[in-house]
Amino acid sequence: xxxxxxxxxxxxxxxxxxxxxxxxxxxxxKGKNLPKEGLKGPEVCTDPAMLAxxxxxxxxxxxxxxxxxxxxxxxPDWLFxxxxxxxxxxxxxxxxxIEYWRRLRKYNTWHRNRLxxxxxL
Numbered sequence: 001x002x003x004x005x006x007x008x009x010x011x012x013x014x015x016x017x018x019x020x021x022x023x024x025x026x027x028x029x030k031g032k033n034l035p036k037e038g039l040k041g042p043e044v045c046t047d048p049a050m051l052a053x054x055x056x057x058x059x060x061x062x063x064x065x066x067x068x069x070x071x072x073x074x075x076p077d078w079l080f081x082x083x084x085x086x087x088x089x090x091x092x093x094x095x096x097x098i099e100y101w102r103r104l105r106k107y108n109t110w111h112r113n114r115l116x117x118x119x120x121l
Contacts, residue, residue, distance in 0.1 A: 045056050054066040072080070090107065093100040 042057065045051060050056070050066070054068050056066055058067045059065070087103075088099075090100065090103050093103060
């Protein structure tokens with residue numbers, strides 16, 4: 001009984017509701033017809049000489065020069081063997097490779113998901 005009275009007194013002392021959603025920030029309007037200022041993306045380099053000799057956008061520092069490209073002999077051989085085209089189909093892969101089995105598992109997962117989507121309880 002005394003605990004119930006103390007809880008009621010504690011609730012009365014707390015300001016506002018104990019639970020609820022966070023308030024949305026109030027937007028201050030500077031004018032009715034003024035365009036809103038959006039975020040601007042990074043500057044795009046259009047200089048062909050700079051694009052051919054530097055990796056644009058790779059430097060993660062705020063200040064400083066762009067990263068210069070090195071000759072091909074400086075990079076490892078596997079870098080030039082990476083497949084950059086569309087993913088190979090299952091028929092094009094070797095059944096003894098790990099890529100084949102990963103792709104087969106992905107196809108089977110997609111198939112199961114399509115079957116589940118059509119089921120009704």
